[in-house]
Amino acid sequence: MMEYYKAAEVSDVREGELHPVEVDGEPVCLAKIDNQIFAFTDNCTHISGPLNEGDFEGCMVTCPWHGAQFDVRTGKVLRGPARQDLHTYPVKIEGESIFIGLPPNEE
Template sequence: MPHPVAKRSAVPPGTTLRVEVDGVEVLLCNVDGEIYAVEDLCTHDGGPLDQGELQGCRIMCPRHGALFDVTSGRALTLPAVVPLPTYEVRIEGDDIFVEV
């Protein structure tokens, strides 16, 4: 059975939290109370997204300004064109589990 990667209370609405799951850097994103998980790696240049700003369901890469939809992984603006990998999230009580 997988171990929890974070507590839900550690990711308030409108915030993100970077965690490692099975060697993969994952960004947990709380969008209106729902937790989503995407790879913490901009598909444009490989930079981390955890320093970017979460705006609703969109995360902005701090390096070149590419926007991604964290609910689907979709690249929304150039220079990114490749979607982010997304991961299944399961919540049990206050525990967040992510399947990579």
């Protein structure tokens, strides 16, 4: 069962900009595209570069360390050196709050 955690307010995330947050200890990056909010892991799958510091254009983020590119809507790798897709998270809006779904911790 997915657990949802408050990540930010809708007004915090600007169209065309990346917004880093920490959700239950996980580094997550939020992006707004055409007024829809997407959430993905903030670490590049190549060697964990901070994606929130990279270039963001359209729906593509470019890692600032080695130039890997990803579609933030799907997490798909668009250009290497990364070979593994980004983990994306379900987003739920309640009122003015953004909630991110994380799988339960397995103990």
